[in-house]
Amino acid sequence: MFGKYLLITNVLGSGVLMVVGDVIAQEYEYRHGLRKQDRYDGDRMYRMFVAGALQGPLHHYVYKWMDRVMPHRTFINICKKILIDQLFMSPACILIFFYSICYLERQTLQETHQELIAKFPYIYLLDWLTWPAAQYINFRYLDTKYRVAFVNVCTAVYNVLMSYIKHDFGIHLPLEPNNLSEIARNPLKNPETETKEIITTASKT
Numbered sequence: 512m513f514g515k516y517l518l519i520t521n522v523l524g525s526g527v528l529m530v531v532g533d534v535i536a537q538e539y540e541y542r543h544g545l546r547k548q549d550r551y552d553g554d555r556m557y558r559m560f561v562a563g564a565l566q567g568p569l570h571h572y573v574y575k576w577m578d579r580v581m582p583h584r585t586f587i588n589i590c591k592k593i594l595i596d597q598l599f600m601s602p603a604c605i606l607i608f609f610y611s612i613c614y615l616e617r618q619t620l621q622e623t624h625q626e627l628i629a630k631f632p633y634i635y636l637l638d639w640l641t642w643p644a645a646q647y648i649n650f651r652y653l654d655t656k657y658r659v660a661f662v663n664v665c666t667a668v669y670n671v672l673m674s675y676i677k678h679d680f681g682i683h684l685p686l687e688p689n690n691l692s693e694i695a696r697n698p699l700k701n702p703e704t705e706t707k708e709i710i711t712t713a714s715k716t
Contacts, residue, residue, distance in 0.1 A: 521659040522567035528663040529563025530556050532670025539675070558615045559674060562608045563666075567659065569607070573600060574658040589650045593643050601638045605631060612677065630676055641669055 533556055540546040577595060581588040606627070613623035645665045653661055 517656055518568065518571050521571040521663075522564050524660055524663045525567035525570065525666075526560040526564030528667040529559045529566075529670050531667045533559040533674040535667075535671045536674035536678070539671070540678075555678065558612045559670075561615060562611045563670075565607050565611055566604050569600070569603060570659045570662060575655060578655045578658075584651055589647060592650045593646050596646050597639065597643065601635065601642065605634055605638070608673065609677070634673060634676060637669075637672060641665075 534551065537546065537551050537555070541550045546552075573595075577592050581591060609627045609630075610623060613626065618626070642665075645662075649658055649661050
């Protein structure tokens with residue numbers, strides 16, 4: 512599994528654990544009355560699987576490349592790998608996530624752009640708060656063949672919030688198009704205050 516068929520393992524693992532995160536998110540939404548339809552949305556789970564599986568090859572080959580060009584586990588090399596992961600891999604994975612799911616949702620390219628612009632800052636901030644520490648453990652202690660599996664396990668938790676944000680969980684983000692027009696009509700309303708209200712509301716639920 513972690514030898515001859517490592518690429519297949521990484522691709523399938525990325526897809527399956529993306530679904531695990533989504534199932535947890537759907538269960539949360541259902542229990543808190545945020546879902547009006549069935550308890551679990553099979554089509555949504557399929558889209559999440561595709562988005563996760565598409566990220567598998569990227570993780571597989573980039574981690575192999577980083578370990579080949581920076582084989583020694585020095586602090587400097589680990590920091591370089593984390594920066595590569597945060598500055599290049601993370602934005603790439605977010606783009607794959609949104610464009611693949613929005614395509615399967617049959618959204619137009621313009622609608623996809625608008626959704627990405629509205630939600631990217633929040634997801635990327637979440638990414639910086641989550642992954643540097645996790646990737647330090649990954650790059651410091653784990654062998655190359657286990658890197659994607661470790662990332663996938665961490666991603667199962669991270670994807671709960673990713674799915675929650677992607678599928679409009681009943682709390683509207685200040686950068687969404689409707690809220691931007693509202694801010695334009697009410698310029699004295701502080702977006703930072705609204706963001707704090709969102710975080711408070713989410714923590715209470």
